[in-house]
Amino acid sequence: MTTALTVGDIRPILDLTTSFPLLDDAESLASQLRPLLVSLGAPIDAELDAVLTVIETNPVLVEIGIAEFRAAIAGFPDDTLLTDVSGLYGETPGGGGTPPTVVDGTVTYTLPYSDATIVVEGDAVRVTLGGETTTLQNVDKLSFVDGSLYIDTTATAGTLAVAYESLFGRAPDAGGFEFWLDAIKSNGVDYFALATTFVQTAEFQAAYGAFLNDAEALMRQVYTNLFDRTADQAGLDFWAGYLRENGIESSIDEVFATFLQSEEMTALVGTTYPNGVFV
Secondary structure (H helix, E strand, O other): OOOOEEEHHHHHHHHOOOOOOOOOOOOOOOHHHHHHHHHHOOOHHHHHHHHHHHHHHHHHHHHHEEHHHHHHOOOOOOOOEHOOOOOOOOOOOOOOOOOEEEOOOOOEEEHHHOOOEEHHHOEEEEEEOOOOEEEEEEEEEEEOOOOEEEOOOOOOHHHHHHHHHHHHHHOOOHHHHHHHHHHHHHHHOOHHHHHHHHHHOHHHHHHHHHHOOOHHHHHHHHHHHHHHOOHHHHHHHHHHHHHHHHHHHHHHHHHHHHHHHOOOHHHHHHOOOOOOEEE
C-alpha cells in the first residue's frame, strides 16, 4: 500500500470491520484499527505497521466515521484513488482538493506555514487550513512551502533550536537543524558531542569570545542566553568555579551540554515551543 490510497486498499479492511462489533461505525477507522489488532493479540510486523501508519495519517480516514466512509465509496471501483471519490476531500489542507502527502512521518502541504493554525495534543496534531481541520497521528514533521514545523513530543527539536539561538545568537538554518536533529534522534549523537562541535565554531567565538577570559561573566551570559533569566548565586558560583578549575575553553562545552539536558531546559522548551519548532 502506498500513500496514494485507493478504494481497493481500504474496502477489504472495511469489509472486515463488519465482523468486529467492537468497532464503532461512528468513529474513524484510523483511530480504531491498531487498538483492535493489539487487543486481539494480532502480530504487527513492519509491513503491517507501515500500512497502519498510512491509514493513521490519512486525513479522511482520521476524520470520517466508518459508516460514512463506507457509504462514500460505495459504487466506486477498487482502482479509484480516494482523492477522486467525489465529496470525500473537498477543499482539504493539501490544497487544490487533494490530501497532504505523507512520507515517513512527514506531511507535505502546498501552502505557507502562516496560513495554518496548528495545535499539538499528545500524539495528535490538529491542522486548520482554509477553514478545514485535519487531525493527524504519528507525524514528525509538517512541511510547508516556506519551511517545516518539527513536532516535538520529546523536546529534542526545541532543545536544538535553543542551542542554535543561545550559542550562535541566531535561529537555526534548515540544513544544519535537520542534520543535528537526525543525528540526535536516529544516530545516538548526544548533546555533549553537539556542544563540543558548536563551541569550536567561529559563530560561537563571535558570540562569546569577549567572555572567555572571565568565568563569572561567561556564566552570567550563559544563564541569560539559555534560560532567559539572571543566574542564581549558587549556580553561578558552582559553574564559574568549575570553569576556573577545568579551564574555560576546555570545559565550556560540558556546561552547555549539561544545561541543554536540564529539567529547566525541558520545561522552557515546552512553554516556548508547545506546537513544535518551525525552521
